[in-house]
Amino acid sequence: MSTAVEAGNTSPIFKAVSSSARQLFQLLNCIRFAPKATVEISAAGLKISVEESRAMQGAVFLDKALFTSFNCTLPETEPHEDEAEPVAPDLPTFSVSLSALLETLQIFGAADAVNNRILGSGNDGYNSNIRRDRPSAFSNQALGVSGICRLSYQEIGAPLSIILEETGVTTTCNLNTYQPESPEEIPFQRDAMQVKIIMQARWLSDAVMELSSTSPSRLDITAFPLAPYLSLSAVGPLGSATVEFSKGRELLETFTVAERWTQSYKFEMVKAAAEVMRLASKVSIRGDEQGILSMQFMVEVEGGGISFVDFRFVPYIRDEDQDEEENEYEEEVDDEGASGDEDG
Amino acid sequence: MAILGFTLMPDAISKLHDALVCLGKFSEAVSIEASQDKLILTALNSSKSAYASFTLIGDKFFSKYQYRPVRAAQGPEKFNCRIYNKALLSVFKGQVGDPARERERETAIKKCEVSVEDGEGETKSRFNVKIICRHGVIKTYRLTFESVAPMHAQFIKATANNKWAISSRTLREFVEHFGPGTEQLDIYSEDGRVSLTSYTEKIVSGNEILKQPLHTTIAINPLEFSEFSVEEQLHIVISVKDFKSIITHAGSTSTIVRACYSRPTSPMQITYRDEGILSEFILMTIGEMRGNSATPAPVSRVGSKRTASRQLPEATTGSKRATPANMPSPVKAASIQELSRNKDARPSPPPPQPSIQSDALFMPIGDDDRRWDPVNYDEDEDMLLWDQKPEDVSRLANSKNATDYCENSATMNSRNGEQGPGTQSVNSHNNSRDNTGFQQAPTQRLAPTQRLSEVRKAVKNHLKVLTSG
Numbered sequence: 076m077s078t079a080v081e082a083g084n085t086s087p088i089f090k091a092v093s094s095s096a097r098q099l100f101q102l103l104n105c106i107r108f109a110p111k112a113t114v115e116i117s118a119a120g121l122k123i124s125v126e127e128s129r130a131m132q133g134a135v136f137l138d139k140a141l142f143t144s145f146n147c148t149l150p151e152t153e154p155h156e157d158e159a160e161p162v163a164p165d166l167p168t169f170s171v172s173l174s175a176l177l178e179t180l181q182i183f184g185a186a187d188a189v190n191n192r193i194l195g196s197g198n199d200g201y202n203s204n205i206r207r208d209r210p211s212a213f214s215n216q217a218l219g220v221s222g223i224c225r226l227s228y229q230e231i232g233a234p235l236s237i238i239l240e241e242t243g244v245t246t247t248c249n250l251n252t253y254q255p256e257s258p259e260e261i262p263f264q265r266d267a268m269q270v271k272i273i274m275q276a277r278w279l280s281d282a283v284m285e286l287s288s289t290s291p292s293r294l295d296i297t298a299f300p301l302a303p304y305l306s307l308s309a310v311g312p313l314g315s316a317t318v319e320f321s322k323g324r325e326l327l328e329t330f331t332v333a334e335r336w337t338q339s340y341k342f343e344m345v346k347a348a349a350e351v352m353r354l355a356s357k358v359s360i361r362g363d364e365q366g367i368l369s370m371q372f373m374v375e376v377e378g379g380g381i382s383f384v385d386f387r388f389v390p391y392i393r394d395e396d397q398d399e400e401e402n403e404y405e406e407e408v409d410d411e412g413a414s415g416d417e418d419g
Numbered sequence: 420m421a422i423l424g425f426t427l428m429p430d431a432i433s434k435l436h437d438a439l440v441c442l443g444k445f446s447e448a449v450s451i452e453a454s455q456d457k458l459i460l461t462a463l464n465s466s467k468s469a470y471a472s473f474t475l476i477g478d479k480f481f482s483k484y485q486y487r488p489v490r491a492a493q494g495p496e497k498f499n500c501r502i503y504n505k506a507l508l509s510v511f512k513g514q515v516g517d518p519a520r521e522r523e524r525e526t527a528i529k530k531c532e533v534s535v536e537d538g539e540g541e542t543k544s545r546f547n548v549k550i551i552c553r554h555g556v557i558k559t560y561r562l563t564f565e566s567v568a569p570m571h572a573q574f575i576k577a578t579a580n581n582k583w584a585i586s587s588r589t590l591r592e593f594v595e596h597f598g599p600g601t602e603q604l605d606i607y608s609e610d611g612r613v614s615l616t617s618y619t620e621k622i623v624s625g626n627e628i629l630k631q632p633l634h635t636t637i638a639i640n641p642l643e644f645s646e647f648s649v650e651e652q653l654h655i656v657i658s659v660k661d662f663k664s665i666i667t668h669a670g671s672t673s674t675i676v677r678a679c680y681s682r683p684t685s686p687m688q689i690t691y692r693d694e695g696i697l698s699e700f701i702l703m704t705i706g707e708m709r710g711n712s713a714t715p716a717p718v719s720r721v722g723s724k725r726t727a728s729r730q731l732p733e734a735t736t737g738s739k740r741a742t743p744a745n746m747p748s749p750v751k752a753a754s755i756q757e758l759s760r761n762k763d764a765r766p767s768p769p770p771p772q773p774s775i776q777s778d779a780l781f782m783p784i785g786d787d788d789r790r791w792d793p794v795n796y797d798e799d800e801d802m803l804l805w806d807q808k809p810e811d812v813s814r815l816a817n818s819k820n821a822t823d824y825c826e827n828s829a830t831m832n833s834r835n836g837e838q839g840p841g842t843q844s845v846n847s848h849n850n851s852r853d854n855t856g857f858q859q860a861p862t863q864r865l866a867p868t869q870r871l872s873e874v875r876k877a878v879k880n881h882l883k884v885l886t887s888g
Contacts (some may be wrong), residue, residue: 114760252567278556285558303557314545314562322555 076391088167089228096224097233100180103173105384106133107140112173113255114230114235117166118147125173130389131344132261133351139379150231169252171235179237179248180224184207190364217326225347228252237341261387267364270298270336272305273329273357274320276372280352281310282307283306293391294345296360296368297337304330309342328357336369338366338390348372351384366390390400421534421547422498423453424822426483430529434480434696436511437671438473441698443504444664445471450569453486453498453535461569462504468703469661470572479695482530489538500564501544510560537566570702572713574688581653581681583613587691591670594663598635603705604659608649613639617659644659645675647849655683656705665689665700680704 081191093099096097106112106125115122121143125135139145150167222241229236234249241307286294289311304327308317320326352358355372364370368388427435428616442449446462453459460479477484488496511531544566544726548592551556585724593615597604601617608614614636621632641647669676672693680687683706690699 249464282556282558288505289560308559313503314560316510316561317557319557319559320555321557324552326556 086146087227087229089121089147089226090225091121091139091145093142093224093226095377096180097224098380099137099224100177101354101376102135102374102382102384103177103180105348105354105372106135107173107177107350108133108347109255110172110174111170111253112176113170114252115168115169116149117419118149120145122171127344127347129261131347132385133348134385136383137384138380138382141376141382146200164326167231168255169228169231169235170255170349171250171252175250176235176237179250182239182246182248191278228247230406241310246279258382261389263361263367263369263387264365265361268361269328269334269364270332270360272327272331272360274305274327274360276328276352276355276358278320278323279358279360279370280349282320282406283346283349283352285318286316286342289313291316292341293339294342295337295339296362297331297335298330299335300332303330322409329359336362338362338368339393340368340390344388348386351386355384357408422487422537423458423533423535423864424483424485425458425477425481425533427531428431429530431480432511432528432732434693435475436508437668438696438698439504439508439511441664441668442473443508444469445469446503448501448565449504449507450499450501450567451564452569455486458484459569461571463570464661469658470701471665472571472699474699476695476697481695498533498535498864499568500537500546501567501569502562506560506562508755510562511548523633562818573684574686574699574701575677576679576688578685579681579688581649581655581680581682582646582677583644583649583676584675585644587666587669587672587674587676587753589753590676591666593637593639594666594670596635596637597659597663598633601633601635601659604662605654605656608641608647608651609652611641612646613641613644613649615639623852626673646677652664653682654706655680655687657687657702661700661702663730665698682706707806729823794829818875 100389103112103123106123108131109125112123112125118139120139121137121139122134124132126132139147177203222239225238225240227236227238232252234251237248237250239246239248283294286309288306289309290313291309291311293309295306295308297305297308298304303319303321306317307319308315350373351374355374357373359371359373361371366389368390368417370386370388372386373381373386374384381383439449442460442462445464448462450461450463451458452461458475458477458478460475463470477486482637486498488498494684531551532549534549535545544564546560546562548558548560548562548566550560552558565714595613597617598619600757601619603620605616605618606613607616616634616636618634619630619632621628622630623760666676669691674691674693676689676691678687678689678870683704687699688699688701689703690697692698749862801868859861
C-alpha cells in the first residue's frame with residue numbers, strides 16, 4: 076500500500092454528492108453476484124467491478140455525471156515516477172463489501188425499497204417486460220422528497236463513508252475497505268473480435284429466462300452468418316431448449332459475424348447478469364477468437380443519463396463430443412428465415 | 420419420422436397451459452396418449468384417489484394434428500409417453516393469457532409446432548416443441564420422455580344415478596368460500612337445498628391440537644343447478660383440494676360442470692367441455708359414518724336388482740362393512756379399488772350440519788309460509804292433504820319416531836339404541852312406495868342389505884316429500 080499520502084492531507088481522495096442513491100443502487104445491484112467489489116477511482120468516475128472464479132467479471136462505471144458534484148484528488152504519484160518504479164497503482168483502488176454497500180444505499184428511501192420488493196415478489200421472469208425498477212407514482216423521488224447521498228474516501232486505507240440525508244435524518248455509514256485482490260481484467264481481444272451483435276436487452280433476457288426453465292448447467296451461444304443468425308441453447312436434465320433469433324434484420328440491430336462462432340458458458344454465470352438484462356435497454360454481445368464473451372449493457376437510469384454495465388465470461392473448453400452434438404443440431408435447423416440478409 | 424405432430428395456435432397454447440396447471444395439481448408427471456383423432460393428457464395422483472384427464476380433440480383443438488403410428492399395419496395403436504409437468508409447463512407458458520402484457524411483449528407467440536419422435540437406433544426419442552414467436556424468434560425444446568402406458572381410471576356411468584350440473588362460474592363463486600385449509604367436502608341435498616360443506620376434522624396428538632376443526636357450509640338453491648337429481652341426504656365426501664383444483668380450471672371458461680356419482684366409496688365423475696377439449700375427473704369418495712352401529716337392515720325388495728353388482732372379495736373382512744351393496748366401479752387400475760377399500764376402512768367424520776343461518780338463506784320455493792310455522796309432525800291433516808292413502812297415514816305414525824330422532828341427534832355415533840323404529844318404518848315405507856308408484860328416484864337405490872344410515876335417510880327423505888309436497 077502506498078505511503079505517499081500524507082496524514083495531514085485534508086482534502087479527501089474522493090468526494091461525491093448524489094441526489095439519488097437509487098440510481099447507484101440500481102446499477103450496483105446488476106453486479107450483485109459476488110460478496111466483494113473492487114472500486115477504482117478516477118477523475119471520470121468510479122469503476123466498480125466484481126468477479127467470480129476468474130471466469131466471470133462484471134463492472135459498472137459510475138460516470139461523474141451521475142453525481143451532482145464529484146471531486147477527485149488523486150494522490151501524488153510523481154515521487155514514484157521519479158523512482159521509475161511505480162509501486163502504487165495508478166489510480167486509488169480498494170475493495171469493499173458489495174452487499175454492505177447495497178444495503179447502505181437501500182437505507183435511502185426505505186419505503187421505495189419495500190414497494191419494490193412487493194412488486195418484485197411476483198416477478199418470476201415472465202413479466203420481465205414490465206420494467207421492475209421503474210419509478211412508482213408514490214416513490215419518494217416522484218414526490219420530490221428525495222434526500223442527498225454523500226460519498227467520501229479520505230485516504231488509502233480509510234473507510235468508505237456514506238452519509239445519507241433524508242428529510243432531516245442523517246445516517247452515516249463507514250464501510251471498511253480492503254486491499255484489492257488482483258484487479259486483472261479478463262482479457263478481451265478487440266482486434267480478434269469474431270462476432271458483434273447489438274440487440275435489445277429484453278430479448279436476451281427473455282431467451283435466458285426461457286432456457287433457465289430447463290435448469291441447465293451450460294449455455295451454448297452460436298452465431299451463424301446466415302439464418303438462424305443467433306442461437307442460444309441449453310441442455311438440462313429434462314431436455315434441451317434452444318432460442319433462435321432467426322430474423323436478423325428485425326431483431327438484431329448490428330450483426331457482424333464472419334463465420335460460424337460457437338462457445339459454451341456456465342449458465343449460472345450468464346444468469347447472474349439477468350438483472351441487468353432486465354434493466355438495460357440495449358446489449359452489445361461480442362466474442363473474440365478465444366471465446367471470451369463480452370456483454371455490454373446500456374442502462375438508462377431514471378433521471379436521465381446512460382450508464383454501461385460490462386460483463387465478461389470465460390468459455391468452457393469444448394471437447395469433441397459436444398461438437399458432434401452441434402453438428403446434429405445444425406442438421407435440424409430449418410432455413411426458416413433464410414431470406415433475411417445479413418446486416419452489416 | 421415423427422410419430423405425432425400437431426400445431427397449436429396461441430389460444431390453444433393458453434388452454435393447454437391451463438390444463439397442465441390443473442394436471443399439475445394432481446401429479447407431477449403428465450401421461451400423454453395419442454391416437455388417431457385425439458390426444459389425451461392424464462394425471463393420477465400418488466394415492467390413486469383422484470384422476471384427471473383432458474381430451475384434446477384432434478381436428479378441433481389443434482390447427483393441425485397428425486398421428487402416424489410406427490406400425491400402421493398392426494391396426495390402430497396408441498402412442499404413450501409420460502413427461503414431467505414442470506418441463507411441459509415451462510414450455511407452454513400462459514404467456515398469452517394477459518392481453519395487456521401480450522401487446523407489450525414483442526416476442527409474443529405466433530404458433531407452436533410439436534412433433535414427437537420415438538424410435539429405435541438412430542432416432543432419438545424426444546418430444547420436440549418449436550415455438551415461433553414474432554420477429555422470428557424461435558424457441559425449440561427437446562424434452563425427454565418416458566414411455567409408459569398411462570393408467571386410466573374407469574367410471575361406470577350406468578350405476579351413477581346421482582347427477583347434477585351447474586355453471587362453472589357459479590360453482591367457482593361457491594368454491595371461493597371454502598375455508599382455507601379445509602380438507603373434505605361433503606355434498607348433499609336436503610330440504611330442497613344443496614349444501615356444500617367443507618370441513619376439517621380436529622386432530623389431537625396428546626395435549627396438542629394439530630388441526631382445528633372448521634366447517635363452512637354453503638347452501639345452494641337447486642335452481643342454481645341446470646340439472647339436479649340427487650338422492651336426498653346422500654352425503655358424498657370428496658377432497659376439497661381436488662375439487663378446488665377442478666373448479667379453478669373449469670371456472671376459467673364458461674361451461675357446465677356435470678357430476679355423476681352413485682354412492683360414497685364409489686367414484687365420482689366430474690366432466691365439462693370447452694371448445695375442442697373435454698375434461699374428465701374421477702375422484703374417489705368417502706362416505707358417511709357407517710361405524711360400529713351399522714347392522715344390516717332388513718332387505719327390501721326394491722333394490723334387489725342391484726345384487727347384480729359385483730362384490731368385492733374384501734367385503735367380508737370386517738363385520739362393520741356388512742353391506743357390500745354397491746361396489747366401486749371396476750377400474751383398470753386395481754389400485755383404485757384398493758383405495759376404496761382403504762378409504763372405506765377409515766371412518767369419515769360425522770357430516771357437518773349446516774348452521775341455522777344457512778338454513779335461512781334459501782327457502783324452498785312455495786314453501787315459505789310453512790317454514791316459519793313450528794314443526795308439528797302430529798298434524799296429520801297436513802299429511803292427509805297430500806296423500807290420503809290409509810297406508811301412508813299409518814306409516815307416518817310409525818316413522819315419526821325415526822324422524823324426530825334424525826332431526827335431533829347431532830352425531831351418528833349415539834344412535835345404537837334406536838334402530839328399531841327406523842328400520843321398521845323403512846320397510847313399510849318402501850312397500851308403500853311401491854304401491855303408490857312414486858317416481859322418487861332416491862329410494863329405489865336402497866340395496867338389498869341396507870345400511871342403517873341409508874334407512875334413516877330414506878325415511879327422512881320420504882317424510883320431507885310428504886311434508887313439503
